[in-house]
Amino acid sequence: MSNGIPSESALDLSACAREPIRTPGAIQPYGMLLVLDPASLVVIERAISQPAVLEAHGDPLGQPVEAVLGGALASCRAALAELAPDTTRFLGAHAIAGGCTHQVLGHRVGDTLMVELEQSVPGEPGSLEDLYPQIRQFMGAIERLGTTTELCQLAAELICELTGFDRTLVYQFDKEWNGAVVGEHRNNELLPSYMDLRFPESDIPAQARALYRQNRVRLIADNSYQPVPLLRSAERAEGAPTDLSPVMLRSVSPVHLQYMRNMGTGASMSVSLLREGELWGLISCHNQQPMRVPYHVRTACEFIGQILSLQISLKERALGVEQRIARRAIQVRLLAQMAGDTDFMSALGRDAKSLLALTQSSGAAIVHRGACLLHGECPSQAQVMALVQWLAVQPHEGDLFQTDSLSGRWKEAAAFSGVASGVLAISISQVHDSFVIWFRPEVVRTVRWGGDPRKDTGGPLSPRTSFESWKETVQQQSLPWDAVDQDAALELRTAIVDIVLRKAEEMAALNEQLVRSNKELEAFSYSVSHDLRAPFRHIVGYSELLWSSAQDKLNSSEKRFVDTIVESAKSAGRLVDDLLSFSQMGRSTMGQINMEMGTLVEDVRHTLEMEAEGRAITWKIAPLPRVEADPGMLRLVWQNLLSNALKFTRDTPAPAIEVGHERTATEDVFFVKDNGCGFDMRYVDKLFGVFQRLHHSDEFEGTGIGLANVHRIITRHGGRVWAQGELGVGATIFFTIPLHHGDTA
Template identity: 45%
Template structure:
């Protein structure tokens, strides 16, 4: 048989096991008998077949018998049953149990009565004297509870519980299990007589207990199997008359056991068991079990089982209380660290700088060995982390995934298979998004921790010849080396990270509101500045022209009367006045740029460039310029504004290549589905890229006036024009090797009316 076929058979067997009717087995264990009573008629509607062995009445005689007749017949031994009035019966909830004791032929019997499946289910077992049992068990339980200490660990508490249960039940071996998140159980406490296998510290796979069995352990806290080789007693009739279905025995003590589980117990060499029967439940979930075993069949009285169940409930409450206390302590510590980090962020007015200033607190927040803060523009790494490119790839993966804002994994190779390189650096990752808009993340990393798991037998299921699931044959210690995992992330750590996210988002939101307010104020200030610059520029034009004009007239009229020095002074006055006039004209043009309305139309870029070249011929007459013009598209823009922007860029290329024997100016365009980028490249003086951010500012110059003339406003005009079109500008250069200026404009379409 192929591996695929074996796997398919195994999966089918597991699914069949999951569907096994463990709540409705149709039979009971024979250490007692069962009667099912219809509440409306108070008649017996179902019985266990072995009832004759106990009270010498055939099932056929009991079925349909009224409860009063059963009590008055003299054959019954539970005369107290007649004392149950209607109010007492109505007080029962589903699964509630009461005990009534009676006697027949000197033998004490106990009836456990509960309501379920629309009927009253009465179970009868031999019982010891209740008063003597109470006198023996109550002091033990009181002593157990009184010895509890606040500093007692959960494992120590489980060990005391195991000792108490072993003492009152007399079983040869008692174990306590606790389950991990995957449902695997580890034996954390054990007491065993000589001759019993020891399982302390060993693991049992989650598949040993199917999900439906786990749910049943939460509903019915105690379970007994007196003899693994018992012959089950069928229920007559098989179906509950109230439902037409097999009787639901979820809360019945005598409920028959799954054959697979009995096979499992035999393989462990166990003759009798309360195996996996005292449930430890925390927050409604199965936290653990206390399991008892004995080589020989052994019965345990109802009173003893009740004491064990009470202890199980006390233990559950203690485990839950201790867990809540530890969680509260851990959350308190995490919140103190959150306050520290938020304080640092506030002091530095930055999330990134705040975390950087408290790197030790940030790194140790969740017990990680490495951490990273990733934003659109930065990636800060702390401690032991993957390479930066892998951290960026992880942030991209997180941004594309669907799910919660907090992601955690203790095995990245398993959970993030499309980033195989990540698993070579780390074992676990905890990530949280700190922006609702951008791909910004805080990440913590843990290294892989190779460890050895000690299993009670090889945790593999086998399918027998009938196609049924067969429990493993051996429970001898089996070692498994587990790789690829980090230590798990604690639930409180994950919750703490979620709280940190909310706090950071609050800071980011407040910062965004402050920036929005600043942007509004800046917009108002810009408008006021534009109005001021327009007014000043307009008012300065006339006096500057007067200065330049009168200086020129004075030169013409009085040149013969002026000394050489005076003529030089007068020439300087005229040149300065002309430059100031040009500066004012450019400033006026710049201020008008934000005030003039945009008038869009189709612009032929190729024709515009040819027009600009003709306009500027006087500027490069006598020079050798090699013009390289690519294919330029027709775009939609404001023709006047775009002409001014392109003229400025071409003029700069001509100006800054004047020292080259052969100037090369290349004008090209590149298109995407949404944009057009026009680039003007030259082989001139270039510039140092560290000053690229200054180029497009007003009055910003990278060269002295005696090297290259200019007012420092041209490129500022270019940026304003392009941004008004919804585009961007970019400059790249290398000193003495030329520069490239690019403008990127969005593609726009004219409406039919505009055409």
């Protein structure tokens, strides 16, 4: 050990994080420290490095503050007595006999009252006002700067000029407390440039960062100073160590002094940069030779640091507000898509560009009720579903999960790190494994460290014995998700949950309304079947009786009247029967089985042979597949379609009817084509409506309900119905049945 500082071999780097840096029991030798009893203002501890002061005024221990140091502090007694807890107050410059002028500060930490006397530096400014022109110039310049980087660079230049340090850095912490140099200015080439280098979290342990939050300025004037011990009165010998947190002269850890020597700096000063009370970074000043910075210059630097902190907060907040407004506009577009759609999750993906822009992602997956929709650059569906299973059992804060290095937490993700190293996911159901997941690709980048953070040279201060630039290649990591990204995702989740709840309420109200409507419909059906059908039967029956008993007495006009009554009553009866069938079709239970469509079509065709009325009809029926469907309902579909084809080819000289089939990736498409009278495509939208007819009843009989029944049946099977036609050429009616697992041609 030399000069009171342990040798490097005696230092333990890990102990630095545990060292009592607030209570070192010593000060740097550039002034004096007196600890007072707060009630009597009597000195109970002291640290004085100058023997001449003790020789001139004696030991201050046990003396009231107004009597020590030849009465130099008598004028400070009232201010010290009124000092509030956890505050510091500048008490002016005071001349000490046997020494020189000292800048005097009073500190109150809980019940501890301290007087710090710091030696003046020759030629130092007399007050902060002497430095105000440079501060005002800085304040004017920062208003014209647009970015945080420009602010940091300007602050580095001004503080380097004010203090005269060889090098000044502005150092920003990341979320893991590694630091990156974002601004630098050097007055000379004595110290190397550290611009853009990163330094590991271990360089500034957590308890040191806590002190930086409390004290905005910290100066170490000489890395080889001789600590001055804090001596106590006899009655306080066994008391707890005194907290010297606010004291500028407080001695520092021997490990940190060795760190400075390793870096090649004889003196250093730091100015804390706080954003909303949290440590954002540091202004770090270095000098090759020992150097003291006067009190008023340090105060000016602290003021500049506060201005810079405020500007950083304003710039970042303004940028955040701007980004949030842009994301909110995107969210409004997405919600507009979702709110007006019954399948709101599918609607969410219809504007894939907005979905990705919401979180600045390159890909997104929507997983809901077993379905998986992919947009942009994503892993495969199988990989996404495996990720969902993994996410479902992961602990995460609230309903959001985020990482910029998925493979570091789930090794299987290494297989698709190229498209999804970063994952941001929101859970949208407490019952099902339903997620909206955003992906960011791997960004391979090079990080320049100030020394290899993994290197072990064998010494106890390793790895910080070297500050040479060391490059690390970072892989399987994406750009990080910031607070704006995460908040945008959470807001979308809240909106989705609100839509789900609203849809649930609407569905409950609709179900209640449907129950009432079904009861009314059942009552109506009963009324139709018993109250309407019976009168029509009576009309037909009595009209036929009238015809048989009085036909010889009726003239031709009266006979035509009776025929019209009979046909109208029969037509009304058929209409009532069809309407009853249509109402029952929507309420009947579907019994889907795997059935042979070709057999069903042949059976229906056979039953309709009488409607051909002896005409020579050319039938062309293609091989048809098996399908999953309700056979009774599909029989009604084919009866309607084939019956219509027979009816509308009645006046065709060479009638031909074709039944065909095509298979796509998702459904079977069937069609019935005829060469009959056809229809005008301008009215195709009316074709499948109830009571809609495109031909006069005098030409072709019917009630206009048959195709409406077809539409309802196919829709209940999850299929589609449409038509094509041309007047005088013919018509084709298409319908689809969705494919099921195991369907074969």
